[in-house]
Amino acid sequence: MHLTVWNVPETCSEQDVRSFFERELGHYAKGITVYDAGTPNAHADLELDSEVPYVADAVARELQLRRLAGVALRVSAAPFDDEEPAPRS
Template sequence: MNLIVRNIAESCSEQEVREFLKRELGHYAKNVEVVDAGKPSAYATVELNAEVPYVGEVIARQIHGKQLGGLTLEASADLFSDDTPPAH
């Protein structure tokens, strides 16, 4: 299961985003991939270490609304875990 995080500030580097998400998610963050860091279209995909769908939704709610780089993050669980980029 993947977590998609959008609305990442252009001022945030890939490393900052990765460290923030790993710190916030702890052992649930299996792998973090940041796409288009430094651009308005930046987003992150987090492979979650959870197999039960509702766990992904709970984790998404915890990240959704947190501040990073002065912007409020938007997060949602991707139940199908394919590599389709999120719609903006």
């Protein structure tokens, strides 16, 4: 299962973002890919170690309540496991 996280602050490095999600997701973090770190288009793809669809929705709702460097995150769960997240325009 994948989540896409938007609104990642451009003040955060790739390591800052990775560390934040490793801490927040704990054992659910299977993979974390950060795109365009340090830019206004920074976002992350989080791969969850779960095959149960509701887990991604629950994690997405929980992450929506979190702030990274004072900025509220926007999180969406991918509707299908096989699809890649759409690039941000």
